[in-house]
Amino acid sequence: MRQLTEAPDHIAHHEHPRKGFFTDTSICIGCKACEVACKEWNRNPHDSAFELLESSYDNTGSLGADTWRHVAFVEQSGQQIEQARESGRALVSLGMPGIGPPASRPSSAAPGIVPSDTASSDTTPPDTPEFRWLMSSDVCKHCTNAGCLDVCPTGALFRTEFGTVVVQDDVCNGCGTCVAGCPFGVIERRSDGIVAPKTERDFTPGEQAATRNVGVAQKCTLCYDRMVDDQTPACAQACPTTSIKYGDREEMVATARQRVAELQTQGMSEARLYGANDFDGVGGTGSVFLLLDEPEVYGLPPDPRVPTADLPQMFKRAGIAAAGMLAATAVAFVAGGRR
């Protein structure tokens, strides 16, 4: 698989380490500063006619062409908290990579604290035992094996020198293959742009600025334009709780591991990492998350797999099918050939 699909270590540039996010949802307060900062910096149009989605405090809905950061709000009852703990404990007892139960790991947390395996311990305020809010700022994963990038026919999507995945607006012809290729439902073709942001540099007051890049696939660039100037991406810069952290990917993964161990030592067995495993279906993600429940609760796929991983097999099957078509034609001419 890894021969066929593109990955950050295939690229020729090595002067930059791979960059990434670590989104620690345990300290997200759902203020949406990241969403706003992202829209402003990238001058993205707003996504709908200000409709209320009537589900929790989330009226953005999902990531898309115009939304590159999306804050999910999940309201959960005591029973659901218990289920989350249970599934977290199941992960630990499986000995998933990372490795073994938290007590055996060198962590920043005070040594000697044995994780209580019962739900007796309290969670941090403002959560109560009966009720909690999960808030998580979702973003493009900048996958190691990126489905979107692999299937793009024009080469509009490319791997930057920072190991991120970016669309070249002037090359993309809007074929939409990448939309289907992304296992996380991140990238989308920009169609509407009902109202354009009034932030164009040459904006004349009173006039509506035109929406950029209509008909072209759009997604998070990890603020490529800021990175080249050594700036932090807008969302991470704006996040007041440092829930969104930005830096070298290795460092981010290490921070994430430390943090999850810390939480588990505090008895939050529901804490787990998403995307920190380089052996998963997308080869690990550039944006690592710390979640407090199963990924699908946040709208993330539980077992994503880059479709191109199976492409050699698909080509093989298509080859056999094509050969079958040739054979059928030959048979047709033998059977019905002569007048």
Place this chain on the structure above:
Amino acid sequence: MTVTEFDSYRPPEPPRKRRRGGKGRRRGAGGADGSREMPMVPEPEFTSYYGRPVVKAPPWENPIAVYFVLGGVAGGSSLLALGAQLADLPELRRNSRISAVAAAGVGAIALVTDLGRPERFLNMLRTIKLTSPMSLGSWILAAFSTGAGVAAVSEVDRMTDCRAPLGPLRKVLRAAEHPAGVVAAVFAAPLAAYTAVLLSDTAVPTWNAAREDLPFVFVSSAALASGGLGIITTSVSQARPARALAVLGAAGDLVATQVMERRMDPVAAEPLHEGGPGQTLRWSRRLVAVGGLGALLGGGNRIVAAASGAALLAGSALTRFGVLHAGLNSAADPRYTIEPQKRRLAARRRAGITHDSITTAG
């Protein structure tokens, strides 16, 4: 768990949806009566973020399905044309060559209209990418159209009694037409098959789950459609190979569809049976069966043959529309993404494979 008096105004909490794979709702894997071991990993259950989709459906609409149909017709027709060229059936050769280029031309237009920026369609040929079926397909289509175009131009020139002022070019054209026909035929089967890979090489649950067998459905559909077109356009005496191809294609299509649906993940296969796409696919099967039978038994009669051919073409079209929309529906419902994924993850964990999960404890 009323916390404040205002909580009584809250809408009732939606239950965590629990749905098991497949139609039959089996109880959890025992344990209560101690007769069976409790599984280490619980059976997957289905939760989603307010029912919102996890993956996005591509912005592909009906023009793409039209392209799939016509690409298949073009491929099959140019194979018929090559066969007729070798077996010396001039009428079938002429008609098939013209059908091939017309189908490829209209199909390419349909493909371009579905782009977000149609004026940039040439960017498709900006690079060759082995990991992108869309890129390979564009090159296949380009090569095919070149071959089929030259062969068809020569046929048209013959039909118009060489009236076009081609001068010495005519000799070149005549010399080139047969090699061009071969070139078209070389790219014909890939043209019919790659569209299946294009669909399967995505995160859209139904298309991806059909990846093993969808190419067989698509090439069969292409064969029956081009055979059907052949028996419409060509007189009975020369159309026998087209008839045979139509019958073979129809049989292959019916078998391949069955096999595909049986081997797919049962949950991911559901959109193929439900709603509009389910209806479309049922009609496509009926039309293919009727058209195939008609071509087999009544192909000697021009009227019956033409009617059968029309049924086959319609059936082939409905197959592509059905598969396209079933996939789009499967992307819109998070269940089709989450449930099969949870199931395969749980199965791997049961088998002791725990190193490849995206969710880790640390």
